[in-house]
Amino acid sequence: MKWSKAFIPTVKETPQDADIVSHKLMVRSGLIHKLSSGLYSYLPLGLMVIRKIESIIKEEMSKKDAIELLMPILQPKEIWLKSERYEMMSEVMLKANDRENREFILGPTHEEIITDIVAHKIDSYRSLPKNFYQIQAKFRDEIRPRFGVIRAREFIMKDGYSFSMTQIESEKIYQDMYEAYGVIFKRCGLDCAVIEADTGVMGGRKSHEFTALADVGEDTVVSCKSCTYAANMELAKRQVQEKSIMGIRQDPLIEVSTPGMKRVEELTDFFSCGPMCFIKTLIYKGDEKIYAVLIRGDLEVNENKLRHYLKEQVINLAEAEEIIRITGADVGFSGPIGLKDIPLIADISVRNMTNAITGANKNNLHYKNVNPGRDCVIYDYLDIGFPVTGDLCPNCNDELVFKRGIEVGQVFQLGTKYSSKLSAVLQNEKREDVPLIMGCYGIGVSRTVAAIIEQNHDEFGIIWPMETAPFKVIVIPLVYKDEIKKTADMIYDRLRSNNVEVLMDDRNERPGFKFADADLIGIPIKVIIGKKTLQEGKIEIKIRKTGEVQKISPDHLINKINELITSL
């Protein structure tokens, strides 16, 4: 492609509405153009990159015998009522009515649709397992679109769904997809953490997230300094560092007057000690039961973990009046001592606390020198807090570290949630009706572009990893005239006839201008043709990433380029 024929609207100034690197660079290098909040057009260069990623995905999917299909974006409301997800997903679904006033939604995902296909078209267990996928625009009416293409409302996603008769088969596919994802993101040039993840609205039993590490990411990855343990914030297990509290004497319990002091900050001043000296007591309600949850004053309860451990469907903080009824005191003065008939659930951070401060379940009073075990009976110690710096790995006891990342892929074991609701049920060889066991596997294609840029750029622009580069080579004639033009044309033709994806900057611009654009759009290899080097019978090759320059004879160019393409 010659630049003059292409459409690559680069801009020097950084766009006003972008504040992360990938977004700025995608706009500046002419990859995308915003139509409206969360809606982006992919301009030719951007689409080329998308296609590169898609073809990597397709290759790796097909190696694992996954098969591609395409489902409608518009979906009838009824099917979502059937799967009982309409309410849950209602907020992110854009609704639309047709001329007959039938109700439709713009599909945020396709579990329902694929399950419907399978329910109708697969009639024997002998045809299973099957693993389908599609690559398509999805629409989610995000509460707050942001970070350019990273959290857009319309975005391109590869979504895959597997159907199996047995758990073992299903796990095999899960494993296959897990492996394929690793390869895909590696080929995309991404440094990904694979982490244990929450299944969220998808439901199901097991899930891993592929998260591209980047400072701007929306996800926090919790990982171990030395072993392979990694999880997202929601799921991360942890051990609490045991301070050397051995030998600290348990002092006698004292009641202290604390008029009007409800918040930990107010109390830290009063008692002149840090929040770590306090035990927060939170009253939670499950479906029916009530729990008192204890956690160290500086930590937050992870309600997901709590709900999970307590085997409750929902778990909520009690209302103010209920707290008064249960504890006998206002919010802010709850404590573990004297709570009758309510199980005390303590976070592991409480286990080794000595002489702590807690509410007294009487207004304007706190207890000092509270020692769990001595002063109250803890029903159970559980890991129900969010990890913080200083917490230790659940596996190996080394330190946990925290990194930000962009979630680019996630794999789920779904179980039979959708198959049973949408009657994807088959008889097995024992003539028993079995709902199919499903898995689902997503890749955010468009946000992968942003993630690649986050990880591969410098002050001058994008540095495309070879496999995702829209062009491998850019030919830059310093002046597109005379001998230089002739040589440039010749080299351009030669590269093209050797199937090298090449862009030639044939514009009548000054060299510096062309160099800056080439750097901005991130083409991995520059071939520079200038008067001086040409007089030596040479042309120049410059590597975008390293800046390394070599001069070679035009005759050796093709070999050299091919060598660079495979080695970079």
Place this chain on the structure above:
RNA sequence: CGGGGCGUAGCGCAGUCCGGUUAGCGCGCCUGCCUUGGGAGCAGGAAGCCGAUGGUUCGAAUCCAUUCGCCCCGACCA
């Protein structure tokens, strides 16, 4: 949805408090000259319903009200 910010030429911005000729600047664009190894220089030029609507006023980009859009923080999140 709560909090904050911003809408002025294609892009980035000044002007708005404190109303007053013809609304500016940089980049980009067009013409010409010149230049060609890291976003050149000179000369000339085109381009704006000052987001929209309504009000106040002799007079509104500027003040008031309403409204729409966009961005950031939070809640939320394959």
